[in-house]
Amino acid sequence: MAAQAGKVRTPTSATGTEPLRRPRDERREGRRVAAGFTLLEMIVALAIAGLLLGVVPMAAGKLYESVEYRATVRSVLGALRAARERAAAEGRPVRFELDLRGRHYGEAGRPPERFPDDYRVDATLAATERDGDGIGGIRFFPDGGSTGGSITITRPSGQGVRLRVDWLFGRITQEPPDEGRSG
Known part of the structure; x- marks a missing residue:
């Protein structure tokens, strides 16, 4: 006798052959279920977004000022150290120049x-x-010494740093601007 042909359902997904149905919630029977946000939730979300938009630009401005300040201090410190190292390497005095009126700094003979x-x-x-007119410098000698001096850089907020160059050893240190002063 031959096998009877029957209707076979082939699975169309990993979860089975039944179409997706929402599970029944006995509490919601007979009521229409609304999807989305309430007006109150939207108002709260917009208020939070407005606060963030007001705070972010202020924080970004302070962050930029802080990054610029640190970069300036690092640059001056690096230029001082480069002048000191060049004097030792080349066996000749090297001058770090500072123009307070023109607001320039760097090793003499370089941009x-x-x-x-x-x-x-x-x-x-x-x-x-x-040299007069706000121009001066710190000279580093091949033996490691220098003419010594200090450069104080102060931000608009009043915070600052002093870069001090020791005359005997040419050592360059960083310290708060009011340290080392007698009142």
Whole structure:
């Protein structure tokens, strides 16, 4: 006798052959279920977004100022160290120049870098290294010594740093601007 032909359902998904149905919720029987957000939820979400849009630009401005300040301090510190290392490597004195009026700094004979306009820059330099008109420098010698001095960089917020160059060993240190001053 031959096998009887029958209707066979082939699975169309990993979950079986039944179409997807929403599980029955006895509490919602007979009621229409609304999907979406309530007006109150939308108002709260928009209020939070508005607050964020007001705070983010202020925080970004402070972040940019902080990054710019740190980059400036690193740049001056790097230029001082490069001048010191060049003096030792080449066996000749090398001068780090500072133009307070023109707001430039860098190693003599190389393109100068510029201080940002809103920073205050002060310097204490040896009398022999001051050329007048706000121009001066710190000279590094091949034996490791220097003429010494300090450069104070102050941000618009009043915070600052002093880069101090030791005359005996030419060592360059970073310290708060009011440290080392007698009142």
